[in-house]
Amino acid sequence: MTRKKTLLMAALAAAALIVIYLFLVNHAPIKLRRLALTGVMLGCIYGLIALGYSLIYKASGLMSFVQGDIMTIGAFLGLTFFTFFRGLFGTGEEGESNVGTFILSVLLTTAFAFLFGILLEKGTIRKLLNKNVMAIYVVLATIAISYIIQNGAQIIWGGIPLPVPSVFTVLFVQVIGVRIQPEMVLCVILSAGCMIMLHFFMTRTRMGTSLRAAAMDAKAAEACGIDVSLSTGLTWGMAAGLAAIAGILVGPIYGVYTMLGANIGRKGFSAAVIGGYGNMYGAMLGGIILGLAETFVAGYASSTLKNLIAYILLIAFLFIKPTGIFNERAIQDV
Amino acid sequence: MAPLLEVKNLHYYYGNIHSVKGIDLYVDEGEIVTLIGANGAGKTTTLQTISGLTSPRGVRGEILFKGKPIQRLRGNRVVGLGLMQVLEGRHIFAKLSVEENLLTGAYLRKDAAGIREDLGEVYALFPRLLERRAQLGGTLSGGEQQMLAIGRALINKPRMMLLDEPSLGLAPLIIKEIFIAIKKINSEGTTVLFVEQNSKIALATASRGYVLQTGEVVMHNTCENLLNNEDVKKAYLGM
Ligand SMILES: Nc1ncnc2c1ncn2[C@@H]1O[C@H](COP(=O)(O)OP(=O)(O)OP(=O)(O)O)[C@@H](O)[C@H]1O
Ligand SMILES: [Mg+2]
Numbered sequence: 421m422t423r424k425k426t427l428l429m430a431a432l433a434a435a436a437l438i439v440i441y442l443f444l445v446n447h448a449p450i451k452l453r454r455l456a457l458t459g460v461m462l463g464c465i466y467g468l469i470a471l472g473y474s475l476i477y478k479a480s481g482l483m484s485f486v487q488g489d490i491m492t493i494g495a496f497l498g499l500t501f502f503t504f505f506r507g508l509f510g511t512g513e514e515g516e517s518n519v520g521t522f523i524l525s526v527l528l529t530t531a532f533a534f535l536f537g538i539l540l541e542k543g544t545i546r547k548l549l550n551k552n553v554m555a556i557y558v559v560l561a562t563i564a565i566s567y568i569i570q571n572g573a574q575i576i577w578g579g580i581p582l583p584v585p586s587v588f589t590v591l592f593v594q595v596i597g598v599r600i601q602p603e604m605v606l607c608v609i610l611s612a613g614c615m616i617m618l619h620f621f622m623t624r625t626r627m628g629t630s631l632r633a634a635a636m637d638a639k640a641a642e643a644c645g646i647d648v649s650l651s652t653g654l655t656w657g658m659a660a661g662l663a664a665i666a667g668i669l670v671g672p673i674y675g676v677y678t679m680l681g682a683n684i685g686r687k688g689f690s691a692a693v694i695g696g697y698g699n700m701y702g703a704m705l706g707g708i709i710l711g712l713a714e715t716f717v718a719g720y721a722s723s724t725l726k727n728l729i730a731y732i733l734l735i736a737f738l739f740i741k742p743t744g745i746f747n748e749r750a751i752q753d754v
Numbered sequence: 755m756a757p758l759l760e761v762k763n764l765h766y767y768y769g770n771i772h773s774v775k776g777i778d779l780y781v782d783e784g785e786i787v788t789l790i791g792a793n794g795a796g797k798t799t800t801l802q803t804i805s806g807l808t809s810p811r812g813v814r815g816e817i818l819f820k821g822k823p824i825q826r827l828r829g830n831r832v833v834g835l836g837l838m839q840v841l842e843g844r845h846i847f848a849k850l851s852v853e854e855n856l857l858t859g860a861y862l863r864k865d866a867a868g869i870r871e872d873l874g875e876v877y878a879l880f881p882r883l884l885e886r887r888a889q890l891g892g893t894l895s896g897g898e899q900q901m902l903a904i905g906r907a908l909i910n911k912p913r914m915m916l917l918d919e920p921s922l923g924l925a926p927l928i929i930k931e932i933f934i935a936i937k938k939i940n941s942e943g944t945t946v947l948f949v950e951q952n953s954k955i956a957l958a959t960a961s962r963g964y965v966l967q968t969g970e971v972v973m974h975n976t977c978e979n980l981l982n983n984e985d986v987k988k989a990y991l992g993m
Contacts, residue, residue, distance in 0.1 A: 637848075643833065644861050645833035
C-alpha cells in the first residue's frame with residue numbers, strides 16, 4: 421500500500437472509531453456497550469491468531485493447524501512464568517499489582533513461542549517440503565502435531581481450567597460507563613500494540629520488507645541475497661509469537677485450559693477468511709468483526725448460535741466474497 | 755589471467771531429466787558474452803545453476819567465480835560474492851513499490867549512504883523508474899518491469915551480471931532501450947553474460963557467443979564470426 425492510502429485508511433478508521441465511541445457513550449444502552457467492549461477484546465484475540473495464519477500462508481502457501489495450540493502453550497507457559505515471577509518478586513499479598521511481572525511473562529512466553537515456531541518450520545514443515553511431500557500432506561501433518569500438543573498439554577496440566585491471578589490491584593475499571601476487568605483493557609492495548617508494531621516492522625524496516633519479498637517470490641528474493649529459508653522460519657516464529665501473546669492475554673480473562681487455543685484457533689480461520697486470507701490488515705479487521713459478531717449473537721440471540729456464527733460467516737464469505745474484505749486473491753487461475 | 759567466471763563440464767539433472775550435458779564456458783573480466791539457443795536448450799538452467807538458484811542435488815561439474823568453486827553455494831551466498839542474476843520473466847515483487855523493489859536488491863549492503871547514491875544512479879539510467887518510484891511493482895508495464903529487474907540487480911554493484919532473456923515479450927523500441935542500458939552497464943565495469951532468444955540483437959550486443967543445443971555447446975566464437983556462419987544464419991537469424 422502506498423503511504424497516502426495508508427494514511428487515508430488510518431484517518432477513516434479513526435473517524436469511524438470516534439463516531440462509534442460517541443454513539444455508544446451517548447445513545448447506546450448499557451448492554452450494547454458491554455457487548456461492544458467484550459466483542460472488541462475477543463476480536464483482538466482472533467485478530468492475533470488470524471495474523472499468524474496469514475503470515476504462514478503468505479510465507480509458505482500452507483495453513484497450520486498448530487496455531488491454536490501454540491496459543492494454549494502460550495497461556496500455560498505464561499501462567500507458569502507469571503506464578504513463578506510473582507513468587508520471586510512479589511509479596512504474595514492479595515490485591516498486589518503485578519503489571520511488571522505480567523509484562524515480563526508476556527515477553528518471555530513470546531520468545532519461547534518464537535523459537536518453537538522456528539523449530540516447527542525447520543524441524544518438520546521444511547523437512548517434509550524438502551522430501552517433495554505435497555502441501556496437503558504437510559497440512560495434515562500440522563493437524564497431527566496439533567492433536568499431539570493438545571493431548572500432551574492434557575497430560576502435563578490436567579483437564580481442569582486453571583485460574584490466573586489478577587494482574588491489577590483494582591477489580592474493575594469504567595470504560596464508556598461499563599465496569600470491566602482491567603485485564604480486558606490490557607488485552608486490547610497489547611494486541612493493538614502488537615498489530616501496530618507488526619505493521620511498522622513489515623513495511624518500514626529492511627528486515628520486514630525482506631520477509632515480505634521472500635513470501636511474494638522466493639526465487640527473486642534469493643537472487644537478491646535474501647536467505648529465504650531463514651525468512652520462512654522467522655515468519656513461522658512470528659506467527660507462533662502472536663498466538664502465544666493471544667494465549668497469555670486471555671488467560672486472566674477466561675482461565676487457562678487445554679482446549680483454549682483449539683477452540684479459538686479454529687475460529688481464527690474464519691477471521692482470516694473474512695478479512696481476506698493472507699492479508700495482514702484483513703486478519704485484524706476480520707478478527708474484530710468476528711469478535712463483535714459472536715458477542716452480539718450471544719447477547720441478543722443465543723449462546724449456542726454464538727459458537728456457530730464463525731463457521732456460518734466463513735462459508736458465507738467463501739460463497740459471496742471469497743477474496744474477503746481486503747480482496748486477497750482467492751480464486752485459482754484457470 | 756584466469757577468467758572471472760569459468761564453468762567446467764557442467765551437468766544439471768531435474769530428477770532424472772538430464773537438461774545440461776557437460777557445458778564448458780568462461781567469461782573474462784569486463785567482457786559481454788551471450789548464450790543463444792532454441793527453446794528448451796538449457797539456457798535458463800545453465801544460468802540459474804551458476805547463480806545457485808537450482809537445487810544443488812542436480813548439479814555435477816565445477817563453477818569457478820573469481821577462482822573460487824561456487825557450485826555448492828546457495829543463491830543468496832552467490833549474490834554476496836558479487837554475482838547477480840536478472841531472472842527470466844523478471845520476477846518483480848508485485849506488492850512492493852518500485853523503490854522497495856530496488857532497495858531489496860541492495861539487501862546485503864550495509865552502507866546506507868552508498869545505497870542512496872546508487873539508487874540515484876539506477877534512476878539516472880532508467881528515469882521512468884524515478885517517475886514511478888511509489889507505484890507497486892506489479893502495476894508496471896513489461897518494459898518498465900524489465901528495467902526494474904535490471905535496476906534491482908545493478909543497485910548491488912555486482913562484479914558480474916547474468917541476464918536471462920531481457921527482451922522477453924517486449925516491443926522492439928523497448929528492447930533497443932534495454933540493450934543500450936546493458937551495454938552501458940558493461941562499459942562502466944560490470945562483466946555481463948546474457949541469454950537471448952533474439953539472436954540478432956544478442957550477437958550485435960555481445961563480443962563473444964555460445965550456441966546451446968539440447969544441453970550442449972555446439973558452437974563458440976566471436977559474435978562477428980557467428981554472424982557470418984552459415985549454420986547460425988539459417989538456424990538462428992532466419993536468413
Ligand atoms: N523444473 C523443471 N523440471 C523438469 N524439467 C525441467 C524443469 N525446468 C526445465 N526443464 C527442462 O530442462 C530443459 C531446459 O530448460 P530451460 O528452461 O533451461 O531451457 P531454455 O533454453 O531456457 O528455454 P527457453 O528459451 O524456453 O527459456 C527443457 O527440456 C525443460 O523441459
Ligand atoms: Mg529460458
